[in-house]
Each structure stands twice: as C-alpha cells, then as structure tokens.
Amino acid sequence: MDFKLTEEQELIRNNMREFCEKYVNPIAAEIDENSRHPAEVFQKLAEGDWMGMPIPQEYGGAGADYLTHIIAVEEISRACASTGFTVSIHVGIACMLILLFGTEEQKKKYLVPMAKGKHLGAFVLTEPGAGTDVMAATTTAVLDGNDYVINGTKTFTSNGPTGDTYLLFAWTDKAAGRKGMSAFVVSRGTPGMKVGEHFKKMGLRSSQTSEMVFKDCRVPKENLIGKEGMGLQMAMTGFDHGRTGIAAQCVGIIQAALDESIKYSKERVQFGTPIARHQAIAWMIADMATDLAAARYLTYHAAWLKDQKQPFSKEAAMAKLFASEAAMKHTIKAVQIHGGYGYCKGAKVERLMRDAKITEIYEGTSEAQRMVISGNVLR
Ligand SMILES: Cc1cc2nc3c(=O)[nH]c(=O)nc-3n(C[C@H](O)[C@H](O)[C@H](O)COP(=O)(O)OP(=O)(O)OC[C@H]3O[C@@H](n4cnc5c(N)ncnc54)[C@H](O)[C@@H]3O)c2cc1C
Incomplete structure (x- = not known):
C-alpha cells in the first residue's frame, strides 16, 4: 500500500495552489457577494489545461489520471468552492460521460472544445417533481424523422445560464422503466431550448443555477449519446x-x-x-x-x-x-x-x-x- 502521491500529482497541487493565490483568492469574496461567474478565471483555467485534466490528449485534455483532477478540484475549492464545483461538474460529469459513452464523432465535435475549456458543460437531469426520485421525471424525447423532439422542464441546472454543451436526460420509452431513459447532447442556442429562472442561493453563489425549458426542441438523431435506454446507467456513472x-x-x-x-x-x-x-x-x-x-x-x-x-x-x-x-x-x-x-x-x-x-x-x-x-x- 503506497500513500505517497506521485511527483506529478504534487506538482499539480502546487501549481493549482499558486494559480489560486494569483487568480482565485483575490476575487473569491467578490464573486460570492455578486453571484458572478468569473469568466476571466475560466479563461485562465482553460489556458492552463485544467478544464480537461483527465481527458486524453487526443480529445483535447491533459491526459492525467483521475486522482490528479481530484487533487486540482480540492485545491481550487480550498480557495473558492463555487469555482471548484464548476470545474468538477464540467470535467467529472459532462466531459467524462461523452468520453465514456460518446461516439468518435461526438468526442471530436463536443468533447474536444469542452476539454480545452472553450465550451462549458452541464448535466441536466433534475426536474421540479424529480429530485432524488429520478424515475419521476417527465421530460420526453420523441423520434420524428431524423430528429428527437424534446419537451419538458429541468431544474437546478448548474452552468445552465453559462453552459455551452448540455447533457440532457429524457424518456424515449417511459414504459421500459429503468431502460427507458436516454441521454442527449444539446448545444446552447438550439431552437426550443431556453434558460429559465435563475436561482438565488444561500451559498455556492458564483456557480450559476437555473431552470432549463425545452419546448419542441429538435436535436438530430446523432445527438443521442450511447444507445436508447442507457440514460439512467449513464447518469449513475456520471x-x-x-x-x-x-x-x-x-x-x-x-x-x-x-x-x-x-x-x-x-x-x-x-x-x-x-x-x-x-x-x-x-x-x-x-x-x-x-x-x-x-x-x-x-x-x-x-x-x-x-x-x-x-x-x-x-x-x-x-x-x-x-x-x-x-x-x-x-x-x-x-x-x-x-x-x-x-x-x-x-x-x-x-x-x-x-x-x-x-x-x-x-x-x-x-x-x-x-x-x-x-x-x-x-x-
Ligand atoms: C445548487 C444546486 C445545484 C444543482 N446542480 C444540479 C445539476 O447540475 N444537475 C442536476 O440534474 N441537478 C442539480 N441539482 C439538483 C440536486 O441534485 C437535487 O436538489 C437533489 O438531488 C435533491 O433533490 P430535491 O432537491 O428535489 O430534493 P428531494 O428529492 O425532494 O428530497 C427532499 C428531502 O427528502 C429526502 N428524501 C427523498 N427521498 C427519500 C427517500 N427515499 N428516503 C429518505 N429520504 C428521502 C432527501 O434526502 C431530502 O432530504 C442541484 C441542486 C442545487 C440546489
């Protein structure tokens, strides 16, 4: 049993600590007070390869192991828990799910800009009536020609107002129960998708949280991640x-x-x-x-x-x-x-x-x- 971190992991910790001293600590109180997404910090995180740390280099990431990413999240959160969370949900869920379940084409189209920090990811699962009880969701995705048509309202979406690439979960076959939910990638600006109410929160205030409303939102068949019916399994992996x-x-x-x-x-x-x-x-x-x-x-x-x-x-x-x-x-x-x-x-x-x-x-x-x-x- 070896409890010692590798030299690279120690280096990453030190580098992230220095980064935070320079860019995060000085603004942490202000972005909390103003509930402000610090775009300038995310720009710097992208330049430093922090937004795709455990994603292979061929998909725009830094090719590090998962523990290294975790150490980076710990260090950022020590300075600002909101910034640490935004990195965590972007890398740990949004990027990871496309890496693990996406096609080669999806990885090139969506994962590369995400791992490079050019696009911010979001995980869109919770609904007003479906929190802990994920199966109570009502959002549907119905195949119509070459498109899925999505209808429903999601809530508490972190990076909802600031995201570019949304991993959305919806029923393709409600009757199939646990095998009836599917996952889709939806890009910001897709007609029929709109950012709803922004939440004012007790803490984690610089992380942006909102409702997401989908009304006859059409996404091409190619935006299905994995196969139909794999959504719940993917959400749990996320x-x-x-x-x-x-x-x-x-x-x-x-x-x-x-x-x-x-x-x-x-x-x-x-x-x-x-x-x-x-x-x-x-x-x-x-x-x-x-x-x-x-x-x-x-x-x-x-x-x-x-x-x-x-x-x-x-x-x-x-x-x-x-x-x-x-x-x-x-x-x-x-x-x-x-x-x-x-x-x-x-x-x-x-x-x-x-x-x-x-x-x-x-x-x-x-x-x-x-x-x-x-x-x-x-x-
Ligand atoms: C700031 C913030 C960011 C979030 N970000 C995201 C996001 O990015 N994407 C996303 O999809 N969701 C997100 N969420 C949603 C979050 O995951 C849910 O709030 C959480 O899963 C709980 O759901 P709920 O709020 O509906 O509470 P409920 O499920 O209604 O639970 C209320 C209470 O009942 C308890 N409870 C429920 N069922 C049981 C049971 N069977 N046994 C015992 N106790 C039970 C719960 O533990 C809780 O104490 C976010 C929420 C917040 C507040």
Whole structure:
C-alpha cells in the first residue's frame, strides 16, 4: 500500500495552489457577494489545461489520471468552492460521460472544445417533481424523422445560464422503466431550448443555477449519446465520478476551515492567552484535522479505484457522504472559533459555512448516499 502521491500529482497541487493565490483568492469574496461567474478565471483555467485534466490528449485534455483532477478540484475549492464545483461538474460529469459513452464523432465535435475549456458543460437531469426520485421525471424525447423532439422542464441546472454543451436526460420509452431513459447532447442556442429562472442561493453563489425549458426542441438523431435506454446507467456513472469530485470539493472546504481556524486561534487573545491554548478550541481543531485526513483518504481512494478501472460507486458515495457531513460540521466549528467575527461578512469561514451546506444535497443527498451504500453492503 503506497500513500505517497506521485511527483506529478504534487506538482499539480502546487501549481493549482499558486494559480489560486494569483487568480482565485483575490476575487473569491467578490464573486460570492455578486453571484458572478468569473469568466476571466475560466479563461485562465482553460489556458492552463485544467478544464480537461483527465481527458486524453487526443480529445483535447491533459491526459492525467483521475486522482490528479481530484487533487486540482480540492485545491481550487480550498480557495473558492463555487469555482471548484464548476470545474468538477464540467470535467467529472459532462466531459467524462461523452468520453465514456460518446461516439468518435461526438468526442471530436463536443468533447474536444469542452476539454480545452472553450465550451462549458452541464448535466441536466433534475426536474421540479424529480429530485432524488429520478424515475419521476417527465421530460420526453420523441423520434420524428431524423430528429428527437424534446419537451419538458429541468431544474437546478448548474452552468445552465453559462453552459455551452448540455447533457440532457429524457424518456424515449417511459414504459421500459429503468431502460427507458436516454441521454442527449444539446448545444446552447438550439431552437426550443431556453434558460429559465435563475436561482438565488444561500451559498455556492458564483456557480450559476437555473431552470432549463425545452419546448419542441429538435436535436438530430446523432445527438443521442450511447444507445436508447442507457440514460439512467449513464447518469449513475456520471454520479460516481461527480460524487468523487464533490468529496474533493469538501476536502478543500475543510482544509480552508482548518487553515483559517489555526491562524485565527493563534492570533486571537482572550484571558491573556491565544485562544488556541484553551483546550476547548484546541480540541475542535484536532477533530477538524482528523476528519480532514479521513475525508481526504476516502476521496483519494475512490479516485484511485477509478484509475485502477475498478468499481467505485460505493466508495464514491462513502467519500461524498463522509466529506460533506464533515465539511458542514467543521465549517460551523470554524465560525465558532472565530466568535462574532466569524459570523460577519469578510470572514472566509462565513462563506465556507454557507458553501458547505449544498454538498450534503446535490449529486444525491446524504440520504441518497446512504441508500447507495446500504444497497451495496446489504446485497
Ligand atoms: C445548487 C444546486 C445545484 C444543482 N446542480 C444540479 C445539476 O447540475 N444537475 C442536476 O440534474 N441537478 C442539480 N441539482 C439538483 C440536486 O441534485 C437535487 O436538489 C437533489 O438531488 C435533491 O433533490 P430535491 O432537491 O428535489 O430534493 P428531494 O428529492 O425532494 O428530497 C427532499 C428531502 O427528502 C429526502 N428524501 C427523498 N427521498 C427519500 C427517500 N427515499 N428516503 C429518505 N429520504 C428521502 C432527501 O434526502 C431530502 O432530504 C442541484 C441542486 C442545487 C440546489
């Protein structure tokens, strides 16, 4: 068993840390405050080959392993959880699904510009009546001549307002149940597709989230990804990759909470001594550091399994469950350590606490992760 990262992985971590110090940290509070998508940062991420890290070079990516991408997501999220999430869903779900299930033609047409960071991807599954219960979806794709005609309303689409390439899930044969859903690629600007309501959120505010409305939206037959009926299987595969990314996002959030807590508790003096010397505070920090290590190992292990071409659904769900609950718990503690100052705008821990909450909800709630894990261990 080797817990040591490769030289390349360490280099990537350091490079991403430097990138964040230069381009992300200085604007993280502002883009949160203004709910602004930082297009200029994504331009720089594209130039640095960060938007297709684990995608083979022949398809426009950097050809790294999945663990390297995960380390990059962790580092960006340490600076800005919204930016880390946008990279994660673009690379880990949108790019990955086209790589794994797309035809050669689809990879050349859609994946190459995505992996180069020229086009941003989105994963369009959730509907107003179908969140955890994906099977309750109502969006349909009906074959008409050489086109599929899509009708339905999707919700909570991350990168909805800012995306270029949408991976959409719709019923092609509802009666076929789990084998009746299919996946399509839909490009921005396709007639009949419109970005609906934009959501104002508690946290993760610079990530753009919206409804997506499809009304008689025609896409050519060639836009079907994989075969008809493979949609649900593809969505679940996307979740395995995406959940590992969310776990990495959480590791970055906890690391930031720990960094801030160590710094503040050594500086803040009460009762004539830095508060770090009060055992109550020191123990909060000890628990934070311990859960951070556990979350990181679970996350890296899930990514490592993916790189070894082994099944990793259960491990991705475990990593996401543990890391997201730890992120929530420890960002609350980080605010506690900062006292009243931690509750005010301007303290990074205030943003971390708001950002942490969503990690227990999207890409499957904690309850959904427990369903996946128990389904695996009780088999
Ligand atoms: C900021 C944000 C970004 C998102 N990005 C995307 C995206 O890019 N693409 C996309 O497709 N979706 C996205 N989502 C949707 C997200 O994945 C869903 O919100 C999530 O799956 C939960 O669905 P829901 O909100 O409808 O909650 P519900 O499914 O209605 O759940 C409500 C509560 O009931 C619980 N619950 C539901 N069923 C059960 C059960 N059987 N047993 C026990 N408890 C249960 C849930 O765990 C939860 O606590 C995003 C959501 C948000 C808020």
